[in-house]
Amino acid sequence: MNISRRVFVTLALVCLFSIQALAQKVETDYDHSVNFSQYHTYSWGHVHADDPLFEPRIRQAVDRELQSKGWQLAPAGGDATLTAVAVKKNQDEYTTFYNGLGGGWRWHGWGDGMATTMVEKVPVGTLIVDIYDTSTEQLIWRGLAQDQLSDKPDKNTKKLEKAVEKMFAKFPPRAS
Numbered sequence: 001m002n003i004s005r006r007v008f009v010t011l012a013l014v015c016l017f018s019i020q021a022l023a024q025k026v027e028t029d030y031d032h033s034v035n036f037s038q039y040h041t042y043s044w045g046h047v048h049a050d051d052p053l054f055e056p057r058i059r060q061a062v063d064r065e066l067q068s069k070g071w072q073l074a075p076a077g078g079d080a081t082l083t084a085v086a087v088k089k090n091q092d093e094y095t096t097f098y099n100g101l102g103g104g105w106r107w108h109g110w111g112d113g114m115a116t117t118m119v120e121k122v123p124v125g126t127l128i129v130d131i132y133d134t135s136t137e138q139l140i141w142r143g144l145a146q147d148q149l150s151d152k153p154d155k156n157t158k159k160l161e162k163a164v165e166k167m168f169a170k171f172p173p174r175a176s
Helices: 003-021 054-068 153-167
Strands: 025-030 041-049 080-099 114-133 138-148
Touching (some): 041 054, 054 080, 054 114, 054 153
Antiparallel strands (some): 025 138, 114 138
């Protein structure tokens, strides 16, 4: 392989891994001993977001998904109680550029080139939605979503809606 092809392949792999690292990640888990068919109503407990404007957006997105599954919102005393927390943190992203790979293989590596690594702080949002059995106060379901945030609130709202939709795609869990 010639030098330019090696550089191209290396850069392509770096881009691929960078894109995958920043792709929206959604996970869910639940208490496998719980029969979710017994739940028909839910009420909201505490909802917190670093940006208070997102608190009603979280509720609306989750309400839309749960109501599409047949659950009904009760002002208080629902069969299940929901809580949600959304936080924003900066995550380091490393990008390495290679320059002047040199003319051949040496005992210490390829040529006399230089590598420059840059660190960029990328804002990442995390949303956690918990569902508790109201009567026992036991956690029965948890959804977690992470995604890179934009500096545009409208884009972040769309990412929130997509994350909640993915989170509840297989909800309620089927009995094991």
